[in-house]
Amino acid sequence: MSGKITTHVLDISTGKAAAGMELELWQLNEESGERRLLQSAATNGDGRLDAPLLAGEDMKLGVYELVFDAGRFLSRDSGAVQAASIEFIFQQIPIRFRVKDTQAHYHIPLLVAPGGYSTYRGT
Structure with missing residues (x-):
């Protein structure tokens, strides 16, 4: 089994997949604090990616950060924001996690709405 990092984003204000949300995967150097865009x-x-963000030999032990550009996505879909009557203050949503097993599947979903967001380790 080869390890991988995947994600899935749902816009729970509309009950639909968050199609077209931009995101980045960064690797963090714990000693220096520097980040490297991967x-x-x-x-x-479908709110998913066509391929894993990272897989196979590219999987390394360490700390990673997924950064979702939720502010741009939700401002594009102004109907959802207006319908909720809530100002979306979370422009970028960083989710930092540790890879402890390079053979494991790290699925990091994001549930987003104008009033907040949630995540968990999926399967």
Whole structure:
């Protein structure tokens, strides 16, 4: 089994997949605090990516950060924001996690709405 990092984004204000949300995957150097951009992508019509963000030999032990450009996505879909009557203050949503097993599947979903967001380790 080869390890990988994947994601899925749902806009729970509309009950639909968050198609076209831009995101980045960064690797963090714990000693220096520096970040290195590994991948940029945008979700497809199903709110998923067409390929893993990272997989196989590229998987390394350490700390990673997924950064979702939720502010741009939700401002594009102004109907959802207006319908909720809530100002979306979360422009970028960073989710930092540790890879402890390079053979494991790290699925990091995001549930987003104008009033907040949630995540969990998926399967």
